[in-house]
Amino acid sequence: MWTIAKLTFKEIVSKRIFLITMMMTAVFLILYGVAIHYAVKDWKSFGASTVDQMMQQQLFSSQLLSIGLYFSSFIVALLSILSSVSAIASEIDSHQIDTWLMRPITRTQFLFGKVIGLGGLLIAYAAFLFAGIIILHQGIGGEVVSLDFSISQIVSASATYMLQPLVLVTLGVMLSSRMTTLNAGIVLIILYGSAFIGGFVEQIGTIMEKGALVNIGIISSLIFPVDAMYRKMTVFLFDTADNPVSLAQQGMFASASAPNNVMILYTIMYGCIALAVAIILFRKRDV
Amino acid sequence: MNVMEAKGLTKTYNGQAGIRNVSLEIEEGMVYGFLGPNGAGKSTFVRTMLGLLNPTSGEGKILGKPIGTPESREKVGYLPELFRYPDWLTGRKLLESHAELCKVPIRERKKRIDEVVDLVGMTGRDKEKIKGYSKGMSQRIGLACALINDPKLIFLDEPTSALDPIGRKDVRDLMLHLKDQGKTIFLNSHLLNEVESVCDHVSIVHKSELIVQGKWRELMMVEAQVEIMSSAKAESTKLDFPDFVRNVERKEAVNGRSKALYQLKREEDIPRLVDFLANHKLPIYEVTPVIPHLEDVFMHWVNEKERRYVDHR
Ligand SMILES: Nc1ncnc2c1ncn2[C@@H]1O[C@H](COP(=O)(O)OP(=O)(O)OP(=O)(O)O)[C@@H](O)[C@H]1O
Numbered sequence A: 001m002w003t004i005a006k007l008t009f010k011e012i013v014s015k016r017i018f019l020i021t022m023m024m025t026a027v028f029l030i031l032y033g034v035a036i037h038y039a040v041k042d043w044k045s046f047g048a049s050t051v052d053q054m055m056q057q058q059l060f061s062s063q064l065l066s067i068g069l070y071f072s073s074f075i076v077a078l079l080s081i082l083s084s085v086s087a088i089a090s091e092i093d094s095h096q097i098d099t100w101l102m103r104p105i106t107r108t109q110f111l112f113g114k115v116i117g118l119g120g121l122l123i124a125y126a127a128f129l130f131a132g133i134i135i136l137h138q139g140i141g142g143e144v145v146s147l148d149f150s151i152s153q154i155v156s157a158s159a160t161y162m163l164q165p166l167v168l169v170t171l172g173v174m175l176s177s178r179m180t181t182l183n184a185g186i187v188l189i190i191l192y193g194s195a196f197i198g199g200f201v202e203q204i205g206t207i208m209e210k211g212a213l214v215n216i217g218i219i220s221s222l223i224f225p226v227d228a229m230y231r232k233m234t235v236f237l238f239d240t241a242d243n244p245v246s247l248a249q250q251g252m253f254a255s256a257s258a259p260n261n262v263m264i265l266y267t268i269m270y271g272c273i274a275l276a277v278a279i280i281l282f283r284k285r286d287v
Numbered sequence B: 001m002n003v004m005e006a007k008g009l010t011k012t013y014n015g016q017a018g019i020r021n022v023s024l025e026i027e028e029g030m031v032y033g034f035l036g037p038n039g040a041g042k043s044t045f046v047r048t049m050l051g052l053l054n055p056t057s058g059e060g061k062i063l064g065k066p067i068g069t070p071e072s073r074e075k076v077g078y079l080p081e082l083f084r085y086p087d088w089l090t091g092r093k094l095l096e097s098h099a100e101l102c103k104v105p106i107r108e109r110k111k112r113i114d115e116v117v118d119l120v121g122m123t124g125r126d127k128e129k130i131k132g133y134s135k136g137m138s139q140r141i142g143l144a145c146a147l148i149n150d151p152k153l154i155f156l157d158e159p160t161s162a163l164d165p166i167g168r169k170d171v172r173d174l175m176l177h178l179k180d181q182g183k184t185i186f187l188n189s190h191l192l193n194e195v196e197s198v199c200d201h202v203s204i205v206h207k208s209e210l211i212v213q214g215k216w217r218e219l220m221m222v223e224a225q226v227e228i229m230s231s232a233k234a235e236s237t238k239l240d241f242p243d244f245v246r247n248v249e250r251k252e253a254v255n256g257r258s259k260a261l262y263q264l265k266r267e268e269d270i271p272r273l274v275d276f277l278a279n280h281k282l283p284i285y286e287v288t289p290v291i292p293h294l295e296d297v298f299m300h301w302v303n304e305k306e307r308r309y310v311d312h313r
């Protein structure tokens, strides 16, 4: 199992797509840093004195951070999808899998190896991005935009953030153990896209107080709970008990309607079930 | 104990083709040839034995363990016919990974890898990426991979398909070497001469069915054929051949020598024919037994089987 995990990890790292992603990530982080730098420079010249301005400043700052996190979670999701849908299907296509599976390991071990390898890599990547954005935001932004986060806020937010690639990987591997790479990719992208749009619809619905829209959003996050996890993450990060106005509830990338904690449990269950289905499908399959 | 056995093993693809109802037993140290034309079901059988395909019915055992379990694959090596290895790895890293999966003790790994790399003639190239290997080199590294865990039973599915004549000879020598070490080899092939020099037992598969199995000599000498070179002049005399000569096919004369192909009933008829010709004062320059074409052998056993089937009714 660990051998397969190690190989899977190394394989992705050795691929060009990973190199490109890393380069794009670097570009993104640099751009983000530059953007914050200039935003803060403008802001500083105003200065904040009244309570109202203080509030505005905090809101502005949380918006900046949300944008960064939103986009980064999108990159993580994309990398998760691209790397997981081919995990099994492409190896079956090329018959590479034959010589691995004829070794004294079970199919379940092989599958777990794949998920651990992919999941490990993506968690590491997500952690890196998350930390990078927070550090850039707090560091370059300096006093002006810095928000007070407690350790527990950071921990629970980043854990929720990392749940997203994990769910994508388990589902991707599940699809990949039954379908071709292309079909699995299409299905997963459609699922991800609808969760994405469902999320927006739900936010709009909440603001406009349209129940139907909210329900669409809820259903879409039940079908695929990645977007809900992003929303949950912003709630963890921005909401503090003593803050009268929820920062999480402001703006496009934030969460006007907050998923509750059951949703986290649901997401974890979702991943586990996807994994179980993957094992059942893969064990019976002729390769 | 049998190294490998199958009882009524069947694998069909949606009820079609594949391989049907194979029963066989292979003892330790045998080199077993699984012979059949393209599409006969050879690869299907091997892949089912290795648990890559789920059998439709029947059962199989490797080293006493039921197929499909990890235990059954512990002491097994396999070279697939469509060999593809992760091309981003080096040959050596590939072997290391396989050694790890087979739980070769860490201390022995390096030595073991050096051994198999040397055995397949890849010394010096093993640190290159597989991406840069030629097809023949990939097949060699595949062979090394099949041997990394010092297996008792080795499945080779057309192991020389990508090799040049020298490579083919190397593989034949390698198989003989493994045979000397007491390994059991299961060789899939459609080339008679590949099987001939190494296999003691063979089975013949044709259109998804195992038609016959037994010792190589017994199966191949279904009809003895000899080519006899004589002088062109002598040939012109029409002889009245005895019964055991089924057919005589004359070939054109070159340089005053003529050749004829004699089809006999059995191998023992060869000396009788030579006697007969000598008694009739025919000068004999050369007697060459002719190995029949695989197709002929197939057809012989296919017909035989059908005849027996009719007889049994
Ligand atoms: N995945 C599959 N789906 C459907 N039919 C298949 C599949 N694989 C093989 N077959 C069929 O099963 C039969 C046996 O195929 P197999 O590959 O075992 O033959 P083979 O004896 O190994 O032939 P070759 O000498 O060409 O390697 C063929 O008729 C083939 O068409």
Ligand SMILES: [Mg+2]
Binding pocket: B042, B043, B044, B081, B157
């Ligand atoms: Mg084959």
